[in-house]
Amino acid sequence: MIRKVFLSFILFFLISCVAPGTKFEDLDQAQIDEAVAIIKNTELAKPVERSRKESVILVEDIIEKITPAANQWCKENNIPQARCSWKVNYLDDDMFNAFASGRNTITYTKGLMNGVASEEEVAFVIAHEIAHHLGNHIANAQRNILLGSLAGRILGTVVDGSDDLISQTTDLGARFGSLVFSRDQEKEADFFSLLILKDSGYDLLEARNIVIRMAQKSEREDRSTFFDTHPTGPERLASFNKTYKEFLKN
Numbered sequence: 001m002i003r004k005v006f007l008s009f010i011l012f013f014l015i016s017c018v019a020p021g022t023k024f025e026d027l028d029q030a031q032i033d034e035a036v037a038i039i040k041n042t043e044l045a046k047p048v049e050r051s052r053k054e055s056v057i058l059v060e061d062i063i064e065k066i067t068p069a070a071n072q073w074c075k076e077n078n079i080p081q082a083r084c085s086w087k088v089n090y091l092d093d094d095m096f097n098a099f100a101s102g103r104n105t106i107t108y109t110k111g112l113m114n115g116v117a118s119e120e121e122v123a124f125v126i127a128h129e130i131a132h133h134l135g136n137h138i139a140n141a142q143r144n145i146l147l148g149s150l151a152g153r154i155l156g157t158v159v160d161g162s163d164d165l166i167s168q169t170t171d172l173g174a175r176f177g178s179l180v181f182s183r184d185q186e187k188e189a190d191f192f193s194l195l196i197l198k199d200s201g202y203d204l205l206e207a208r209n210i211v212i213r214m215a216q217k218s219e220r221e222d223r224s225t226f227f228d229t230h231p232t233g234p235e236r237l238a239s240f241n242k243t244y245k246e247f248l249k250n
């Protein structure tokens with residue numbers, strides 16, 4: 001009996017640990033249809049070739065531009081300043097990818113930087129990865145792994161986001177550096193990204209192009225790890241549109 005109570009307590013503790021922070025309302029069919037049409041009909045600007053130096057400067061610029069809004073957000077949400085600054089790494093890998101790891105590291109690839117047209121598109125990705133840090137998603141994803149393994153489930157290949165992993169082998173880092181976040185965590189990260197970009201004065205419709213781009217890419221099947229760890233397609237675009245319209249109202 002005591003053992004049973006103890007086990008239920010442990011289980012309760014684990015489940016309450018992994019409770020997602022934000023709940024999102026479901027999208028309706030009209031919103032999905034609208035997104036499908038946008039993905040089908042939008043002709044995006046061609047990606048711009050960027051050297052390593054140009055990429056690093058661009059991302060540093062983005063970090064500088066979004067830091068005031070992110071700091072403000074951290075202050076309002078009682079997040080210590082130490083957690084509200086980020087280390088960004090350029091990874092010389094052709095895969096279109098970006099990921100959050102360690103305490104506050106964000107890694108973005110050459111493939112990403114050469115796969116997009118505008119600064120706004122890159123900014124959306126960087127702010128999305130920042131959100132995974134600020135939302136404590138990495139710790140939660142690790143708890144998800146723990147809970148999954150305790151429950152005897154097979155979760156597939158999941159690698160923790162330690163900085164060591166990236167330094168050990170950059171290639172492996174690009175392929176497996178992304179933790180498997182929950183759908184709610186991904187939605188939360190997109191929502192936060194929009195919020196921070198708006199407060200930083202970025203053009204949100206320009207930023208939206210990366211969501212359309214990824215959806216078009218995933219339809220054409222030139223997929224990458226990014227698509228396996230991030231939701232793509234109409235649903236993601238529809239959520240973006242919904243948030244954007246709400247911002248316009250306020």
Ligand SMILES: [Zn+2]
Nearest residue numbers: 181186189230
């Ligand atoms: Zn993500």
